[in-house]
Amino acid sequence: NAGVTQTPKFRVLKTGQSMTLLCAQDMNHEYMYWYRQDPGMGLRLIHYSVGEGTTAKGEVPDGYNVSRLKKQNFLLGLESAAPSQTSVYFCASSLWTSSSGNTIYFGEGSWLTVV
Amino acid sequence: AQSVSQHNHHVILSEAASLELGCNYSYGGTVNLFWYVQYPGQHLQLLLKYFSGDPLVKGIKGFEAEFIKSKFSFNLRKPSVQWSDTAEYFCAVRKSGGSYIPTFGRGTSLIVHP
Numbered sequence: 001n002a003g004v005t006q007t008p009k010f011r012v013l014k015t016g017q018s019m020t021l022l023c024a025q026d027m028n029h030e031y032m033y034w035y036r037q038d039p040g041m042g043l044r045l046i047h048y049s050v051g052e053g054t055t056a057k058g059e060v061p062d063g064y065n066v067s068r069l070k071k072q073n074f075l076l077g078l079e080s081a082a083p084s085q086t087s088v089y090f091c092a093s094s095l096w097t098s099s100s101g102n103t104i105y106f107g108e109g110s111w112l113t114v115v
Numbered sequence: 116a117q118s119v120s121q122h123n124h125h126v127i128l129s130e131a132a133s134l135e136l137g138c139n140y141s142y143g144g145t146v147n148l149f150w151y152v153q154y155p156g157q158h159l160q161l162l163l164k165y166f167s168g169d170p171l172v173k174g175i176k177g178f179e180a181e182f183i184k185s186k187f188s189f190n191l192r193k194p195s196v197q198w199s200d201t202a203e204y205f206c207a208v209r210k211s212g213g214s215y216i217p218t219f220g221r222g223t224s225l226i227v228h229p
Contacts, residue, residue, distance in 0.1 A: 031215055031216075033216075035219075040124070040221065041221060042121075042205065042219055042220060042221035042222045043159075043205065043219040043222070045216065048216060050215075058216075090158065090159065092159075094215065096215050102147065102209055102215045102217065103149070103161050103164060104149075104151075104159075104161075104207075104217065105161075106151075106158040106159040106160070107158055108157070108158045109158055
């Protein structure tokens, strides 16, 4: 049971390049999330998904797109990377049942630098 | 809009000192409350959570938190910290019955000197 797995773990991009971060979870969770973590800003929600085929905007969605074609995967895309998108990105997943209290399980993070 | 405030941004303690990290939220209804910990270079892990029942919640590694509804608070405590507790701590709040998306505080960086 791997939990939440993110790839790649490290990436350096040039301004204007595109890339996709892949998140996979093997816990059959309904909810999946993409967060970015910046110093002094804590965790900010970029996009999330409440089930296969559905996505929704979070707190800071601009410059990012997502897709949830399969329940176990949640992709985060940067179409034209900007230096402001230099950050650590965390994928997470959770069940939706109220009895679980919706504990969120996080991946190990992806460090992205845009130069 | 729901918000979560962690008043202590940086805390520096010596080993064996007592710890209390503050967390306040703005939502007035029923809430689920969480504390997550992020050790250096690692991902966030659940430390403890309050869902219902006893407002004093015990988590892993000797941490506990007390939900005080009248104060909209969920402060994290540990009677005696260790060097290995050096980490960033995040409080999160989810309002019950709403979306299942918790709101995270900005985090508190704890450094424990040996």
